[in-house]
Amino acid sequence: MCIIWIRKLTETLFIDIGKAIVVRKSAMTASAVEIALALAKEKFGSTLTIKGARHLKTRLLRWLPKKSGYLFHQ
Incomplete structure (x- = not known):
């Protein structure tokens, strides 16, 4: 089963x-x-594994450490 989250009918956020x-x-x-x-x-x-290009992981690390409940290990 695949669940798709969309913001608009033309824009998929994540799957x-x-x-x-x-x-x-x-x-x-x-x-x-x-x-x-x-x-x-x-x-x-x-405990999650984040996969993807280095620049996308860097962007993620820049955004989310400010949010409570997330701890990142590199």
């Missing part, structure tokens, strides 16, 4: 493919990533 939650590059905003991480934390637990 829950069962074993992973995939955030689309075109929707890489702090709010979309925060929602995807909250879903992942609820679904998979508090």
Whole structure:
């Protein structure tokens, strides 16, 4: 089963493919990533593996350490 989260009919934010939650590059905003991480934390637990290009991980680390409840290890 695949669940797709959309903001508008023409814009997919992220896709829950069962074993992973995939955030689309075109929707890489702090709010979309925060929602995807909250879903992942609820679904998979508090330890998550973030995969992707280095510049996308860097952007993620810049956005979310300010949010409570997230602890990052590199």
